[in-house]
Amino acid sequence: MFEIENCYKIIFEAxxxxxxxxxxxxxxxEYTGAGxxxxxxxxxxxxxxxxxxxxxxxxxxxxxxxxxxxxxxLDKKEDDGRYWCITSVCAGRRVAGYVVVVYGKKEExxxxxxxxxxxxxxxxxxxxxxxxxxxxxxSLREHMTGRMLFEENLRENPGGxxxxxxxxxxxxxxxxxxxxxxxxxxxxxxxxxxxxxxEEDEIMVLLYxxxxxxxxxxxxxxxxxxxxxxxxxxxxxxxxxxDKKDILRRIARVEDSExxxxxxxxxxxxxxxxxxxxxxxxxxxxxxxxxIERLRQEDAKNHTExxxxxxxxLLCENxxxxxxxxxxxxxxTLVYRLKQIKETMDVDMNDYEVSRELLAFIMMNDVAGQNIxxxxxx
Numbered sequence: 001m002f003e004i005e006n007c008y009k010i011i012f013e014a015x016x017x018x019x020x021x022x023x024x025x026x027x028x029x030e031y032t033g034a035g036x037x038x039x040x041x042x043x044x045x046x047x048x049x050x051x052x053x054x055x056x057x058x059x060x061x062x063x064x065x066x067x068x069x070x071x072x073x074l075d076k077k078e079d080d081g082r083y084w085c086i087t088s089v090c091a092g093r094r095v096a097g098y099v100v101v102v103y104g105k106k107e108e109x110x111x112x113x114x115x116x117x118x119x120x121x122x123x124x125x126x127x128x129x130x131x132x133x134x135x136x137x138x139s140l141r142e143h144m145t146g147r148m149l150f151e152e153n154l155r156e157n158p159g160g161x162x163x164x165x166x167x168x169x170x171x172x173x174x175x176x177x178x179x180x181x182x183x184x185x186x187x188x189x190x191x192x193x194x195x196x197x198x199e200e201d202e203i204m205v206l207l208y209x210x211x212x213x214x215x216x217x218x219x220x221x222x223x224x225x226x227x228x229x230x231x232x233x234x235x236x237x238x239x240x241x242x243d244k245k246d247i248l249r250r251i252a253r254v255e256d257s258e259x260x261x262x263x264x265x266x267x268x269x270x271x272x273x274x275x276x277x278x279x280x281x282x283x284x285x286x287x288x289x290x291x292i293e294r295l296r297q298e299d300a301k302n303h304t305e306x307x308x309x310x311x312x313x314l315l316c317e318n319x320x321x322x323x324x325x326x327x328x329x330x331x332x333t334l335v336y337r338l339k340q341i342k343e344t345m346d347v348d349m350n351d352y353e354v355s356r357e358l359l360a361f362i363m364m365n366d367v368a369g370q371n372i373x374x375x376x377x378x
Contacts, residue, residue, distance in 0.1 A: 027048045046126075
């Protein structure tokens with residue numbers, strides 16, 4: 001049996017160490033014989049003593065609580081007869097984390113519950129500091145679901161939780177723009193079925209349970225709200241969430257030379273993202289297209305916007321209506337400009353192979369120009 005007074009002394013001494021959670025967990029297990037674990041409100045494993053590592057091996061290795069081992073905690077009893085005491089660390093009305101105590105005898109439940117409460121009170125400020133990094137507060141289960149969607153390879157390991165079928169859309173929002181809370185509130189008004197995965201600098205949002213006829217209206221509503229975000233095209237395989245996250249991150253890194261883009265759709269921005277990530281290879285290869293250069297020279301000479309017009313037209317997959325809308329010009333004006341472009345470059349832009357090749361060289365040219373501007377600013 002152990003003395004509560006000695007536990008206070010152990011906690012106080014451990015708090016003088018740099019790795020506070022690990023020191024408390026290890027020293028408390030050594031003194032009481034109970035396994036000690038600290039889990040943040042977002043599911044991260046802050047520290048585990050040896051016994052907790054043995055009972056939660058996957059979570060301890062990955063650094064966050066998995067769904068499979070979360071169920072073990074909910075059952076509160078292991079096969080070898082050990083019991084679990086789980087104490088919430090509350091910050092106001094929100095749960096900022098959890099203290100897990102694993103002990104061997106049922107009759108000692110009250111004593112270990114007291115120990116859990118003491119630990120929760122003494123580590124509260126550390127959990128609160130961790131919680132302040134997050135702007136969106138949700139339950140532990142929601143945090144775990146978000147992490148599973150955007151970090152796990154669900155195509156290889158689809159287990160963990162039943163997820164709804166249908167069409168999905170992923171959005172990426174950056175915390176740096178200062179309007180994340182408002183953006184999420186707007187998204188909830190547009191579509192209420194969502195999972196959120198928050199990281200240090202960004203938030204990924206999965207809109208789910210959508211049907212084909214609803215998808216385009218959701219895009220239009222997001223654009224009408226002027227939400228600053230990157231958004232994927234709809235998809236029906238839930239295992240693609242992690243891949244969509246990577247694509248949207250590449251899109252987010254693209255420098256917007258026009259400075260007008262608020263909503264960046266995967267369909268229109270994915271190619272820029274790809275070429276931005278391969279900029280060093282493009283520059284090393286010295287790739288360029290002389291017909292593109294002729295177009296840029298024509299713009300410089302006559303103060304036209306043919307290069308930007310062609311770029312937008314090709315990004316809109318040669319769709320005149322969509323491109324004229326993006327350019328904020330009349331359809332007939334766009335048709336006239338396309339005729340000028342064709343005469344200047346002497347190419348058929350509506351030939352699929354030609355249009356894809358032109359767009360590739362435009363992306364390369366833009367990436368090279370971005371790097372030059374970046375170096376001149378530096």
